[in-house]
Amino acid sequence: MAEAKTTTAFEPWTDPNAVPYIEIRNVTKKFGEFVAVDNVSLNIYKQELFCLLGGSGCGKTTLLRMLAGFEEPTSGQIFIDGQDMAGIAPYRRPVNMMFQSYALFPHMTVEHNVAFGLKQDNVPKGEIADRVAKILELVKLGSFGKRKPHQLSGGQRQRVALARALVKQPKLLLLDEPLGALDKKLRESTQFELMKIQDQLGVTFVVVTHDQEEAMTLSSRIGVMNHGRIIQTGTPTEIYEFPNSRFVADFVGTVNMFPGRIVDEDNDYVRIGCDEAACTIFINHGVAAPPNAELWVAVRPEKIHLTREAPADARDNCVRGTVDGIAYMGDMSIYNVRLDSGKMIKVTQPNLIRHSEDTITWDDRVFLHWHASSGVVLTL
Amino acid sequence: MSRAGYVPLGERMATASEPLLRTLVRLPLLRWFFNTLGRFAISGRGAVVLVPYAWLLLFFAIPFVIVLKISLADQVIAQPPYTALVQWTEDTYLQIKLNLGNYLFLVQDALYWKAYLNSVKIAFISAFVCLLIGYPMAYAMARAEESWRNVLLMLVVLPFWTSFLLRVYAWIGILNNTGLINNWLIAAGIIDEPITMIRTNFAVYIGIVYSYLPFMILPLYSTLEKLDNTLLEAAADLGCRPFEAFLTITLPLSMPGVVAGFSLVFIPALGEFVIPDLLGGKDSLMIGHVLWDEFFANRAWPVASAVAIAMLTLVLLLMAGQRKLEEKAETAA
Ligand SMILES: Nc1ncnc2c1ncn2[C@@H]1O[C@H](COP(=O)(O)OP(=O)(O)OP(=O)(O)O)[C@@H](O)[C@H]1O
Ligand SMILES: [Mg+2]
Numbered sequence: 016m017a018e019a020k021t022t023t024a025f026e027p028w029t030d031p032n033a034v035p036y037i038e039i040r041n042v043t044k045k046f047g048e049f050v051a052v053d054n055v056s057l058n059i060y061k062q063e064l065f066c067l068l069g070g071s072g073c074g075k076t077t078l079l080r081m082l083a084g085f086e087e088p089t090s091g092q093i094f095i096d097g098q099d100m101a102g103i104a105p106y107r108r109p110v111n112m113m114f115q116s117y118a119l120f121p122h123m124t125v126e127h128n129v130a131f132g133l134k135q136d137n138v139p140k141g142e143i144a145d146r147v148a149k150i151l152e153l154v155k156l157g158s159f160g161k162r163k164p165h166q167l168s169g170g171q172r173q174r175v176a177l178a179r180a181l182v183k184q185p186k187l188l189l190l191d192e193p194l195g196a197l198d199k200k201l202r203e204s205t206q207f208e209l210m211k212i213q214d215q216l217g218v219t220f221v222v223v224t225h226d227q228e229e230a231m232t233l234s235s236r237i238g239v240m241n242h243g244r245i246i247q248t249g250t251p252t253e254i255y256e257f258p259n260s261r262f263v264a265d266f267v268g269t270v271n272m273f274p275g276r277i278v279d280e281d282n283d284y285v286r287i288g289c290d291e292a293a294c295t296i297f298i299n300h301g302v303a304a305p306p307n308a309e310l311w312v313a314v315r316p317e318k319i320h321l322t323r324e325a326p327a328d329a330r331d332n333c334v335r336g337t338v339d340g341i342a343y344m345g346d347m348s349i350y351n352v353r354l355d356s357g358k359m360i361k362v363t364q365p366n367l368i369r370h371s372e373d374t375i376t377w378d379d380r381v382f383l384h385w386h387a388s389s390g391v392v393l394t395l
Numbered sequence: 396m397s398r399a400g401y402v403p404l405g406e407r408m409a410t411a412s413e414p415l416l417r418t419l420v421r422l423p424l425l426r427w428f429f430n431t432l433g434r435f436a437i438s439g440r441g442a443v444v445l446v447p448y449a450w451l452l453l454f455f456a457i458p459f460v461i462v463l464k465i466s467l468a469d470q471v472i473a474q475p476p477y478t479a480l481v482q483w484t485e486d487t488y489l490q491i492k493l494n495l496g497n498y499l500f501l502v503q504d505a506l507y508w509k510a511y512l513n514s515v516k517i518a519f520i521s522a523f524v525c526l527l528i529g530y531p532m533a534y535a536m537a538r539a540e541e542s543w544r545n546v547l548l549m550l551v552v553l554p555f556w557t558s559f560l561l562r563v564y565a566w567i568g569i570l571n572n573t574g575l576i577n578n579w580l581i582a583a584g585i586i587d588e589p590i591t592m593i594r595t596n597f598a599v600y601i602g603i604v605y606s607y608l609p610f611m612i613l614p615l616y617s618t619l620e621k622l623d624n625t626l627l628e629a630a631a632d633l634g635c636r637p638f639e640a641f642l643t644i645t646l647p648l649s650m651p652g653v654v655a656g657f658s659l660v661f662i663p664a665l666g667e668f669v670i671p672d673l674l675g676g677k678d679s680l681m682i683g684h685v686l687w688d689e690f691f692a693n694r695a696w697p698v699a700s701a702v703a704i705a706m707l708t709l710v711l712l713l714m715a716g717q718r719k720l721e722e723k724a725e726t727a728a
Contacts, residue, residue: 083628084631085628085631105632106631106634106635106636111632112629114625114628116625118625118628118629119629120629120630120644121648122648131643132633135635179629179633183633183634
């Protein structure tokens with residue numbers, strides 16, 4: 016990353032010459048017969064904030080624990096900063112982890128908890144006090160230093176755990192659900208602080224979360240996991256707009272899925288027949304799928320337009336339905352529309368006007384249509 | 396029954412309806428019982444709490460008062476061998492005679508306080524040795540694979556299945572001048588003369604440590620087993636080596652177990668009678684033995700009672716101290 020790049024964007028993963036800071040090679044972890052992490056290969060670059068996103072029990076914590084050294088991979092290798100981590104004890108790794116269960120030392124005050132790691136490094140006393148005070152200030156626990164963990168709320172404990180991991184300023188920070196117990200405001204400010212810390216210190220973060228919104232806002236890249244496998248890695252935009260599978264499309268954000276088959280195709284377009292949609296779906300790019308294969312088209316709710324009148328060109332990407340329900344969210348409304356085939360479709364529309372007599376409402380007959388570039392063709 | 400095959404009608408009815416009868420009898424009884432309690436404003440929950448108190452009153456407080464009473468009496472050659480505390484004299488005087496001489500005697504005669512001191516010393520050293528041996532054992536058990544833990548736990552309490560007395564006798568056979576150890580050592584040519592182990596303090600320590608070790612291991616095990624392993628992982632993650640993590644995390648967090656185990660060994664060892672009697676020598680005089688002698692050999696019930704009361708006071712004081720320690724350990728943990 017030291018060499019001057021033509022673009023200002025931080026995208027080391029697109030650079031074939033960039034050396035990954037963490038290299039996970041075909042790592043598998045089994046607990047008895049159960050495969051918790053299944054043949055994961057992953058490169059994470061310096062100063063990235065990499066989010067592992069996935070449902071409960073998909074192996075996120077296990078992968079993190081292997082990076083920290085608490086679990087040995089059943090097979091495969093992990094390199095951190097070019098060094099093979101096999102057989103290297105956790106206390107020798109240049110890594111700090113924040114535990115999902117916080118793992119605060121119950122017999123020590125907040126200050127002592129935070130100072131613990133610095134003491135291990137024989138940092139001078141005065142400096143320890145300074146750094147502890149500063150980091151506690153950062154997580155807004157300045158006046159809680161003398162308390163014991165059991166005298167704190169869940170969110171406060173989480174922040175102590177975060178402070179304890181941050182204070183050592185390691186090269187690599189592993190955070191397991193770092194902000195789950197915080198309220199929205201505090202979560203946003205802590206997210207902001209995390210990004211600031213990363214900016215200032217050049218720390219590499221691997222963050223586990225199952226909150227996709229958090230993953231979207233925080234990360235440089237996201238790895239979506241399911242059943243111990245990484246299904247897709249990519250920037251938040253890539254994950255959201257170009258999911259590679261139905262799982263990713265469905266897991267990240269909301270999506271309307273139309274199963275269908277190709278009825279017409281060329282190099283620069285495909286037309287997909289879909290019984291449920293009662294219309295053909297036109298996509299303005301070619302796809303690499305065998306002609307008669309079953310595939311799915313995913314359309315995000317915000318990319319569908321809702322109108323009472325038929326749109327001008329209503330041959331493709333246009334379906335009729337009846338409004339079945341509306342959820343008002345303030346900034347936007349979510350419409351549940353029942354297609355004539357019975358399929359339910361979610362559509363979100365921004366509330367651009369404060370009040371209008373003419374807004375689409377319950378039981379209205381509507382047209383749903385979307386742009387030729389909006390549908391994502393999925394074969395998995 | 397006089398005639399085979401014949402059952403009197405009443406009896407027959409009684410057997411047939413026995414369960415019913417029993418409940419019928421019991422129900423009003425129970426109702427009466429709880430009604431009576433209720434009259435004293437005692438609810439069902441109160442009654443449950445009452446049971447241990449009643450137990451304590453019956454088997455601790457009342458005997459204690461009796462012993463206290465005897466300790467304040469004079470020794471006489473009679474049946475029972477002590478004077479009454481409360482007496483009618485000249486028909487109209489109710490005389491209460493308290494004899495504090497027995498307690499004075501305890502303080503004045505060096506035999507007693509030396510025996511107390513010796514008891515405290517022996518109990519303390521034994522408890523400490525138990526801790527030294529028990530801690531690593533409990534630690535290993537808590538770290539063992541889960542399927543093994545119950546087996547190990549079973550093994551720890553297994554000696555209880557044999558009589559305590561037998562096990563102490565067995566040590567005589569092991570420690571004797573012609574016992575197992577000496578025979579082996581002589582056979583192996585390591586020593587020519589047998590080492591005198593029996594009838595020494597050493598044998599008493601062995602006996603007490605051996606007998607009371609499970610009482611140290613069990614509370615230690617239960618605190619160590621509860622210890623959250625991720626705390627040690629967190630320590631390691633922050634750069635702490637295993638041994639240091641033991642000192643800074645495991646040890647402080649297991650203090651409640653240490654205090655509990657220590658007192659579970661120390662307090663009964665303090666009053667130990669059988670082990671010093673069977674294994675100990677002249678120097679192993681403990682207060683339990685003094686008590687026995689006063690009671691049975693001298694028939695000095697009042698002095699024996701005074702010895703017992705003084706010991707009880709000592710134990711209660713120690714227990715209060717232990718409570719303090721435990722609270723401290725718990726707030727720390
Ligand atoms: N020590 C273990 N022994 C056996 N199975 C384990 C062990 N640790 C984890 N697992 C299993 O491995 C799977 C992955 O666990 P992991 O803790 O990595 O999930 P996760 O993705 O972090 O989930 P969550 O979001 O709920 O924290 C789970 O099914 C879990 O039951
Ligand atoms: Mg987890």
